[in-house]
Amino acid sequence: MKRHIPNALTLLNLLCGSIAVIFAIDDHFIAASLFVFLGIFFDFFDGFAARKLHVQSELGLQLDSLADMVTSGLVPGIIMYKLLSLTVNSSGKVDNNWSSNTDWLDFNLPILPLLGLFITLASAYRLANFNLDVEQQSYFKGLPTPANTLFIISLPLIMEFQDSDAMNTIILDKWFLISVTILSCWLLNSSIKLFALKFQSWSFKANATRYIFIILCAVSLIILQFAAIPIIILLYIFMSILDNFKSK
Template sequence: MQIKRHIPNIITLLNLFCGCIALVFASELNFEMAFYFVSLGIFLDFFDGFFARLFKVAGPLGLQLDSLADMVTSGVVPGFVMFCMLKQGQNPADGKQIIPYLGFIITLGSCYRLANFNIDTRQTDSFIGLPTPANTLFIISLPLVIKYSDSMIFFDMLTNNWILLVITLFSAYILNAEIPLFSLKIKDFTFKKNALQIVFLSLCVILLIFFQYLAIPLVIISYVLLSVINNKFLKK
């Protein structure tokens, strides 16, 4: 029983460890490895709460650990990635500018959301605003879209600092917007209680197979649209 009590927290700490590794790779401009480690961290974050409920060991310590781990993996990392993108997009002749540091607005928005999530009693079975993991996957996929897309349109857009700043500000906004979105965490392995999550995850797999990194923005849009449909029709 003692071992079971620590398993969920160990999973959470592994999420934090993945976030730290991703931060190192991002500092070396190796955004692909950063993406993989963030994805692994988010995968671990997906199941820590599930095992806590399964073993009936959920408690306030796990809640705090989860938020602190997410603050690195889904807060600091995307902010730093945006900082790097803005820094690469600035004119070298301008010297040091404040603009790249504005990428950390994403980190500030993530921090506020994570703190608010812990005290918002409305977000027990669903989310209000875009979850930090979804926002993080969107942000850290941007440099990979630039690298692997054959379209100059994406390259021109995502290397334009003004567009990146708009994305940064919108990211901080959507994290804390009053928009109900369904939870991605699976509470058990029954299809009936997790039909929406399973349909969404299946759609994610299909999009990723056909579009690879370009699928990430489509996945986020699909998540928001499915949430709206669920709120307006399925819940009724």
């Protein structure tokens, strides 16, 4: 019976991701983000449960990646598609060469927002590669898909809850969103070694980087709220690079 518990948690991740897709398509970003957070929560604890119950399996590994493909692959792609769509006016045109449209069966489809779906493609490639890479046990190579998803969904949450004209102007700039999309795709499949938040013991000395990172995350979220999430992702990358230099 216990061997089914981790897979049940993984399926809950998939369920949350599927619901998040529905909300994201309907422009309900807050609800979509809530179910993404729930999905990532289940994603963390399915692996934890598998290790504690000693029921890790190849099926669980494959199922986990399939669930992540929806929650942390398809959802951020759709959200970026929607954000890029906001840079296109009601006629489907923008102010430069990105104004090309395609009419498919009377459905007007602006080309620019489709760039957001490259995040989904990059996520799929990373997840497939992750399953084949036996090295990534104590660290990640490239940005994990859940972390990248938190980065992407933070953008509409910043707009919704912090309502800063300056932040909104930056987020809704098409070149900013294109740059974020390119950066996201690169980070997902980069060779940068990033530390995993897996504690082998509670020792501060052995986990100094993890403890400091968690404390900085908590302080940043209290002070900056959702605007802290992009900073936390960059901090995660910076501290990982610093940790790599120290270990060498």
